[in-house]
Amino acid sequence: MRLGQLKLTILLALLLLGVSKYANALETEDILAQTKVNPPDRVSFTETRYNKLLKEPIVLSGYLEYSKAGQLLKVVETPFKESMLVDGDHVEITRNGKARRLSLKNRKPLLVMLQSMESLLAGKSESLEKSFSTELTGTTGDWHLRLTPRSERLAEYLSRLTVHGNQSSLTDIRFDLGNGEWQHLEIIQPPSVP
């Protein structure tokens, strides 16, 4: 009997757990919908970058401007000024007042990386699912999204993308590159409106 009760308790507990898990089942789609940024909008960021040539990471700060769907502007303000406009499959980099436009067609990994950032901000979970398999943990108020590239070619370049967020917004995005490079973008709350 006691054994039976214990069994039942465990079973109930498991069921409850299951139910509670079911009740809280996080869907990438829903999570991204709640943090979705509607253009035009602007958020500040600090970014830490590391690669094998560096003994310590570089820290940059600036803002991300999402002016219209498909167009993401990243402006670095310190320690130097530079901006990067991701526009479809092109990127326009402005440095020292000179703009250069690059096609990303032959740099698929970089393109995917930049586009995934836009997809995250815009809440386009479908386009993320196309390139990555997703794994979502945590609660709606504190969630972690882990994106792993589906294609091997992409995985060589970008091994993992980890996104962290809360009820209302993304808080940070970390890219781990295949060669040991990583970059960690932290979004500063609350988003400032331009």
Added chain:
Amino acid sequence: MNGPEKSLFRVSLPWLLLIACAALFLAFRLQLSFDLSLFFPHSTNLAQKILLKQMESGPGSRFIIIGIRGSSRDRLARASDRLKAVLTDNPAFLQVQNGLPPDDLNSIPQVISDYRFVLTDLDYGEASLRHAAENRIQDLSFGGGSQLVNLISEDPFLSVLDILERLAPVENLGNHWFSADGQAVLLAETRNIAMDIAAQTHAVNVIKTAFDSINSTTSLTLELTGVGAFGVELQRTIREEATWRSFVAALCLLLVLFVAYRSIRLVLIAGIPLALGFLVGLSLVTLVFHQVHGIILAFGFTLLGIAIDYPLHLFSHARAEPATSAVKRIWPTMRVGALSTLMAYVAILLAGSNGLAQLGLFTAGGLVAAIAATRFWLPHLLRPSEANVAINRVAPTQPHLAMYPAAIAMFASFLVTYQLFSQGLWEDSLSSLSPLPQERLLQDNQLRTALGAPDMRYQLVLYDKNLNSLLLKNEQLEDQLEEAVEDGILKGWKSVSALLPSTDLQQIRKERIPQEEELRARLSAAIATLPFNENAFDPFLAEIRKARDLGPLAPDNFKNTPLATLLAAHLFQIDGIWISLTFLVSPDSEALNERIQTWEPRPELTDIRESSDGLLREFRSRAIRSISVAALLMVGLLFLDRHRPRRILWLALTVSAALGATIAVVTMLHAKLTIIHLIALLLVFGLGLDYALFFSRAESNAEYKSTRHALIACMASTVLAFGILGGSSIPLLRNLGVTVAIGTAISFLLAWVGSSKVAGKTN
């Protein structure tokens, strides 16, 4: 019956053998070429040789320029990207650009990364190393991936990127190229030279197929220009135009002949001298030049078309007496006419361009064959029964030769031409020689402007027997060029120095590299305060070590690399002399020309237009010299042939008046005369003399009728055939056709009006 048949066979045998040999020879050996530069004059001085070399195989000549129109700018830009992507993968092209910078770090040629430290001036001082490293932090903060990380660790100066930027044929400012009228413009460099028409045809087809694949809605239109594309177009146009125009011309000719002689047999026989002339002329050209230019077929045949005149003289006269005696009667006049025409053709042969030489040889050889066949073969082919037995044996009379019609025509045309002369009578631009419609050349110019490509018109030329001395001279110019840029005389330049420094400069740059330990120490000090790893730039030290051990960079290092054509554009050898070309971006030619007078070493500023115009001027004066000599020889010939001085004077006056009037009319129509007009006039000269000779012959009234009949048939067939040519869209053919048709009509009229038979009276 057997007798004449047998003798006809014996007479015909050598001719038939000749035809068979020529046909066989051509069947095995005939090779056509469609080389555009063929009609350019033989070059004499160095600048002209450089010019021709540039046109034949210069960098500009490999470019096919692609224009896309028919949609919004955005859509055109996307189409431009897609077309670029498709074409870039095709082996027919070395590179395809559309205004966006090339972005693949993998595509850095090995020779550039091997020699990067001798291709640029680098300062290996601590401060400079620190400055470079600081900039690289900025680069790295964008995360270029392992490619960029590796490149930076090998070369903290990123000198390869500077080198590549300096080598780029055009400035890629990061925007798609658009022409002033809104076409998206791309530049495709073909692997094969422009003269390789088969390869160019393939390249053009590749572009067209690629374009069709991206043009799903078919709303976009494609435009291709450039030397290679023009060559392909010319080949097609010549085939199409030549085919239908010669077909129509031949039909008209047959019609005129049939109307004149009412006998299909005669019409067919009339074709014999022409066909024989064609075969002989073509065989001669093949024998001498190995290749026959396509355009020779198109208008050489037409020029030879006047060979149809000879059988016509024969037929007309054979209406009144047996052919064998008729031919003897007209032979002296025919011979003088043919000899004069032959002189004109020989003048073309000697006029000084490969194409014209081919044309001259073709027509001169063909003419001799045609007249010989008319004299010695054709009379045997005419049926004796066709001759009218009742020959008028009346003594020949001298026609009355009036000077005034020619004098009036001469005076009138002088007045007209005088008005037009004030603006210069001659058009000397090279494009006037181009067989392409002017409008296509304008399109090319418009597309080229959109590229912001270095001006192909002006370039600085330096030369030396010794390659290294030449490279040194180029390096000495750099500072002066820089100064010129600062003073706004030009916007930029592309010289061989960016690609191939002199061995002296290479040595200096190598010596500037510190010893390895020293460099390592400086590097450590430079990055001490920066967030770089101590050993981040070890690959740089390894690369430096490799560079030190490399032999000097020489032209051979570029063989079989994508940069070989670029080097060849800047540096080549002519007659054992090394020549370098510096291309200029937006130069103020006058100011620059003044400026370079003080430079040391002093380059020559060549103006492609100026030197090509010079070529044409020289060519023209040479042609006029040949023609003057030909004219004098013709007059001499007439004296030798024992003509009366009054007749010679009349001939000279009539023929020159006809030429003058033709010049006046053609100048009114075409504004300026080109070399092609000159050749046409030469032809009119020969034809006009022929008409004047026959009209001024002493002959009986009956014979005069035959003569007039023949001359009308000749004139009508020539005017028709050349008139059809004159309707062509190819300027070369149009100018020739119109001039000859008008000139022939005027020559006939003047000769006819100026000579009158005093009816029924003997001398």
